[in-house]
Amino acid sequence: MKKRNVIRKIMTGCIAMGLLFLTACSSGTTQGGDAGKNESKGIQSRVIKAGIGLNEDHPQGQGLLKFKEIVEQKSGGKLKVQTYFSATLGDDLKMTEALQGGTQEITIPSTSPLVGMIKEFGIFDFPFLFNTPEETDAILDGPIGKKLLEKLPEHGLIGLGYWENGFRNVTNSKHAIKTAGDFKGLKLRTMQNEVHIDAFKALGANPTPMPFSEVFTALESNTIDGQENPLATIKSNKFYEVQKYLSLTKHVYTPFVFLVSKKFWDQLSPEEQKILQEAAIEAGKYQRQLSREEDQKALEELKKTGININEVSDQEREKMAEIIKPVVEKYAKEFGEDLVNELYSELDKVRQ
Ligand code: TK8
Numbered sequence: 001m002k003k004r005n006v007i008r009k010i011m012t013g014c015i016a017m018g019l020l021f022l023t024a025c026s027s028g029t030t031q032g033g034d035a036g037k038n039e040s041k042g043i044q045s046r047v048i049k050a051g052i053g054l055n056e057d058h059p060q061g062q063g064l065l066k067f068k069e070i071v072e073q074k075s076g077g078k079l080k081v082q083t084y085f086s087a088t089l090g091d092d093l094k095m096t097e098a099l100q101g102g103t104q105e106i107t108i109p110s111t112s113p114l115v116g117m118i119k120e121f122g123i124f125d126f127p128f129l130f131n132t133p134e135e136t137d138a139i140l141d142g143p144i145g146k147k148l149l150e151k152l153p154e155h156g157l158i159g160l161g162y163w164e165n166g167f168r169n170v171t172n173s174k175h176a177i178k179t180a181g182d183f184k185g186l187k188l189r190t191m192q193n194e195v196h197i198d199a200f201k202a203l204g205a206n207p208t209p210m211p212f213s214e215v216f217t218a219l220e221s222n223t224i225d226g227q228e229n230p231l232a233t234i235k236s237n238k239f240y241e242v243q244k245y246l247s248l249t250k251h252v253y254t255p256f257v258f259l260v261s262k263k264f265w266d267q268l269s270p271e272e273q274k275i276l277q278e279a280a281i282e283a284g285k286y287q288r289q290l291s292r293e294e295d296q297k298a299l300e301e302l303k304k305t306g307i308n309i310n311e312v313s314d315q316e317r318e319k320m321a322e323i324i325k326p327v328v329e330k331y332a333k334e335f336g337e338d339l340v341n342e343l344y345s346e347l348d349k350v351r352q
Helices: 002-026 059-074 092-101 112-116 119-125 133-140 143-149 194-202 212-220 231-236 270-303 314-335 337-351
Strands: 046-051 079-084 157-167 169-172 187-190 206-209 226-229 245-248 253-261 308-311
Touching (some): 046 059, 059 157, 059 270, 112 119, 119 253, 119 337, 133 157, 133 270, 133 337, 143 157, 157 270, 169 231, 187 212, 194 314
Parallel strands (some): 046 079, 187 226, 245 308
Antiparallel strands (some): 169 226, 169 245
């Protein structure tokens, strides 16, 4: 009899522990719940709000859908990614602030508007820095890109890697940009980024920084004459409807940075963090490839819209780079000459 009671007591204890464990696991229902810092094991049911600034059909949107597919597949459907496109949750800066506040879990902004928080991201805004995708991938996926991601946690953000926004070109409603002098007096929207603002000022333009979501209306109402973005964005946001000229300047390459709220990240188990990290990298490879294919396709489709498209000669691009050089030198000092020298030596290695 005694022995049977002892066994019953042990069995009751095991069931209670099991129930306690199951309760703890299911407690993190939305936005990470209260699972505690990395103490939870396994994968909990969570809803992950992921917002971006561009449309679903843009490579950024397609990349986010791929990320969602991978996360939900790897987690057996327990991690659910809710996707929001076209700045419905706000522009890049607003969504980044939402991550810092813990009211949104993921966003993938351009690095340019983040320079107010991490000024060193500004090295990617140096005009005419990159020439090829091989160069951009080598720098972003190498020691320089990693060093900049390591600055994010102190700002309440986790960076899981870089996706591709792309090489930027100028559209406007006044005239084709064929020479450095053609920027004179042009009211050009720029991202909220001091390097872009000073570079276009040096070229004689009249730069107006504003969030991306306001650009179409500003162009339509002629508040500004032009803007600059990669071809996929120019096509996806139908800028050809309100612009007459597209000049293929390829003056800057902009990365997207994949951001996760640190408040949310710290609540995840190592297994959940691994799923998000792997999905961000895998979807990023897919997104970069799509972005490069789309850049060519978008040019062909933009030609059919009637917008006046012109190439810009290497000679004129070199003249623009020469005019902007003092701006780059000024910001190289501000961002740290060691970092900039490391950037140039890394670039030299890629070009050998
Ligand atoms: C979209 C922005 C945009 C960027 C800009 O969220 O602001 O011009 O190139 O694509 O990040």
